[in-house]
Amino acid sequence: MTAVLETQSLCKAFGGLIATNDVSFSLPAGARHALIGPNGAGKTTLVNLLTGVLQPTSGRILLQGRDITGLPSHKRVKRGLARTFQINQLFADLTPLQTLVLAIAEREDAATGWWRPVGLRRDLIDEAEALLLQLGLIDVRDQRTATIAYGKQRLLEIAVALAGKPAVLLLDEPAAGVPETERHQILDVIAQLPASVTLVLIEHDMQLVFRFARTISVLVNGGLFMEGPAADIARDPRVKKVYLGEELVDV
């Protein structure tokens, strides 16, 4: 299988701090991949490099075989690379409905239409509503995003990314800060995504990781410490050491 997303010797230094250290990996289409590692390991930095929020110090990134290293963020999205943020990045003053209509409009290159009211774009609205329904957000459809419950905001993060119909989706701790009882809801949404979408999940909750992932990379101090099938990683004593104190469950 050819790689959908690939990096070659990716490095990122913040001054003296090497946040990403010679990372090379490749993901096949439809992967269910988890990226784990202790706090400050460089997971978010890697996502920022992949999505173009940060420019690497050196190394290359390839999406579907094409070099995207120098491409601005928004153009990578158009090529099918979407992400969610560890810390919510939403439009506080817009409603979830408006947010999704806009995300869909952008995907359809209809977001520059400046005459017809948004409310008459049935095509966009119907799809947005279906997505709201799918993610259990329909009850907060018309509320200002800033005022909706945190767990729902996390779901909206995912919904916005899905609205772009991405080929690759990078989920940066989608359940971060969500109470235990609501976490399964977020994972259910992720589990139900079409098999064609390549998924990368960053997550600290090992239970969620092993429920989701078929392959896992462990990132430590910016470098790839280990990678392989989930079952192997779960059994590896060195990984346990890295996660000192954290419980690893058996699969």
Added chain:
Amino acid sequence: MSALLTYFRPDTRTASGALLAPARWQPLEILFWLFAVSLFWLAPSKVLLLNEIAILALFALSLDLILGYAGIVSLGHGAFFGLGAYVAGLLGKHGLHDPVAGLLISGGVAALLGFVTSFLVLRGSDLTKLMVTLGVALILRELANKFSTITGGADGLTGVTMGPVLGLFEFDIFGKTAYAYSLAVLFILFYIARRLVNSPYGLLLRAIKGNSLRAGAMGVPTSLRLVIIYTIAAGYAGIAGALLAQTSQFVSLDVLDFHRSADVLLVLVLGGSGQLWGAVVGAIAFKIMYDFLAAITPQYWQFWVGLVLVLIVLLGKGGILGFYGAGRDWLANRLGKGGVR
């Protein structure tokens, strides 16, 4: 009758209705425009003031498009106003006397300046934006001063003559044609702006203002999208300046003065930014306040304007319209109907 009712109050239980509701004209808005027209007959002695209000409202509207909707701060929006005024004045002086043609050309030239400078303005932080916009305005003013053979310099540009509007309506010394003309232009541009802010593009602007990182992560080329609105707003401001030049048939360096940029910001904050009506309401309030205060304390009127501004900003976000909205919601709650929006 019920069709009319669903127009004004679309069914907000449906998704499209919820999105449409703010785009629908409300009876109060229609009444406002009818009232503005009726003043032509009701207050013929005030048309000069009304003309100034209409021009200021258009100027503030143009600032609202970039500041209120797109979040682009500017301390030099007067540059486009002044440029439009000079272009219209020069056209009127040198042979093109048709007001509407002059208006379109002036707006076009100002839009062109907006387009070119947008690439400087849109990079960088808010502070950078403030400085670049301020700088552009200062440069323009100095150029107008320097090339006094063309602009008339400190003495102003005289000899501006205007033909009849649409070949039909001669400008009169009372300013009746001027008011009708400015009001018509304001209405048309208000209507277009209203379409724009309720369209997908309007939503996009609010999104970029709210969180440009997220907008970019949605695939939006944010800078490119802002260039468009900056250009449009510059054109709007240019048309406002052109209206002033055409209806007063005179242009002086004053149109490029810093106070123009500062006043329009004040007007918008006073009325409430981020809602088109804020520009109109702010312009009315500002001009009336000015007229009233200048009459009783000619020396110190700015003191009172400053005080009102501070109070408005500290007491409530959203200016006069913010107070209006809060009052309406409070009333709706008291009547047990729930808020309108």
